[in-house]
Amino acid sequence: MRIAIVALAAILPTAAIAAPAPPLSWGKPGVPLATYRADSVDCAMRAYYTDVSGTEGAKNFVQGSKLIETYAGAPGDPLGNELMIGTIVQGVHVDESRKDVKTFQLDLVNKCLIDHGYHRFRLTDEQRKHLEKLKIGSEARHSYLYHLASDPAVLSAQAAPDPALTPQP
Structure with missing residues (x-):
């Protein structure tokens, strides 16, 4: 359970930050809006x-959490225990582990x-600028992306290669 809390604490701050519009999106020619949303x-x-427990990042978090539990509240030198916990946290490589799970x-x-038949397409600078003006999660943003993602002309003219997928643990 502690691993979930540590992982969640490491991921949440970045999720709350608004990011610029991505250069790529996904689309499927002529897909109905209800299907587009359901597939998403x-x-x-x-x-x-x-379950992400098989990833190296999650394994690092688990190992670090177990080691921290050994020192947290342990009898002896409190300062020494805190220093050891700090060393363990550094050894977990939180950013790399989080990136592994995210990937x-x-x-x-x-x-x-x-698998649902979608393919990536590159957003133009103009499309990205327009998207950045729309609030993340808003109906206007969803509608704008849907119109791009279902337009065969946009998908054809702005097609981008689909990503190579990494092997699953």
């Missing part, structure tokens, strides 16, 4: 609920979208 939620949920989950989303 389905792929996100598959990644969210997939694993992103690959799951990518595979799911490809």
